[in-house]
Amino acid sequence: MRTMDAESAHSHSSVADMPEQSERFAGVYTVLQDAIAGHAFPGCAFGVFAAGEPVLVDALGRFTYDSDASSVEPHTVFDVASITKVVSTTATAMLLSQRGLLDLETPLGELLPGFVVGRESAKLARRVTLRHLLAHNSGLPGYVEFFRAAATPAELYRACLELPVEAAPGERSEYSDPGFILLGKALEVLTGENLAVWAQKEVFDPLGLTATRFTPPVEQRALIPPTEIDSIFRHRIIQGEVQDENAWILNGAAGHAGLFSNVGDLLRFAGEILSAFGSSDRRDHAPLFDRGTIECFAARQGPEGSSRALGWDTPSQESSAGPYFSRHSIGHLGFSGCSLWIDLDAAVAAVLLTNRTWPDRQCQFIKEVRPSFHDAVRLGLSGVGQAL
Template identity: 55%
Template structure:
């Protein structure tokens, strides 16, 4: 069975004409081989005002065309639509405490630590704000053949800075945050997010580990000639997440643009779903969306990033905006002052990770969208 079919909402029917300049940015990027295809959408003042797509799954002429309902690997956008959202829910329920120490939840993080390492001071707040001192990345998958071995290696990872000393975006921090959420929720992260977030919001395409029968309908992210030695299609691209079984705190969620927009709509409505039911408390949404004051110079909120010039969000998103990028070429930006959200999904890593053109495309695309909204 293919992924759920998406009907373009009536409110977005005129979107192609209104957002023609934004579409032109995407079409030019496809012509320059920034990515073979893309889908995107715009939420404004409670409505979906654009939902569109261009290009193909790959650069071959007979490759399937990308549609508004095409499901993509969200990569690190997982950090906000799943892991951060799960942390917000558990915070609301009084189960997750931001200043709880990670070592109290995952004792393996501090057992056998070097004296003076500071690991005993790492909190969940620091993981969310990327200020734990953990390194940004490690190729754990190359040395550990099982999820258990991967987790042990991550727990034993030494800090590169004292907790709270600096901001360094860390996949490893969110990997451990996902494991802490499993302990606190009493459930697997993927199952908890599906039951408590995706299903209540009616996000039918959003899930970890999409069914195998969906794979032909999902654009491939990479022709992996190094580790898996095959085309990666319909399974998570991130190697550490793949070695953990395809679901982790830092990556693994797939979805189409409409479902990512509906999640953003819930955030813009300060926790209320499109069905009118509250998912998060309004004060929790505001708390997690507030830029942290420490470490000095950080751009991070709790789980989210915020604009710092030059930003992938372009020139017009307000200082109160929050967003996140995904390595495979995905992004979500939300501006509460404008009541707007913009999602862009691509597979910019096809056939390999060499192209950096997405760095120029994102701000130009977002500028064109906001200019269309304000005309």
């Protein structure tokens, strides 16, 4: 594999040739160019929403570290991994709640009886509600390699339903992929439709999120940066198909992962959230979310010390959003190296999309890059009168 040289790392933009409207974000470019040079990821697309509109959408680097790899463009679509949890699954739950079709206190077992029926001890399982799943305090384990044994969606769902509830619901905070797999299936019971289909019809299409979808068609895969060289499970380069193995078993679309999107779409989604707080008067569609619904889902749930709201995360003491995003912010990360943060007080949002898992999952430099990126975003905005 050839190493990307300095010129290639800066292939799309540089501080010197940035558009005039982006010069204030010179610090953002420096952070991301240094990250590419340090092999945090081979390329990225990024954007900022402020004052009711996108004020920056750009890209740096390439799909891989090869010098002849495709350049990342501002419109490039990425596997956004667990950002699926908010843009698809949580957004669906928000709309269903807003329409009076979802009660957060509904026990999961009422919608998915297999979660309770047949257990030797179902006492804790009966207490798990949709609120607990959204808040990641259901008592379910954080991550399980279902794909090692499950070859079909039915086998994987069955294994997920049979997981032990390891703690009393509400007492332990543990970020849980299985919890969101089950939540996604519960939402399908409520809507009577496949979650991916319902989200496309009720969330993505009304907002004009034209690049956002599950399972991109084969002919579009080459236009999406690869996430890794899989030497353990699928034994091939993973490009344009979901990286998460459990989501792949679930035909590429699940409550926890599987969504593909780009910066423009995610900023538009963030702008829709912020419009409920009066940050923008520009409308080409009916408002999707009520302010009360957003406030409900943005509220921390506990137990003490947990930053988790309903589906969304909020800034912790050492947050990936950095110190300038207020506590009244919501966001989420994706394992592939993506992030979305929305400050509800400052009416600011930032998106960073990368394939930090290329060529493998070992590098953790993204943990340093994310807060530095968000700090640079907020400092750039402060230079033009935007509140930090």
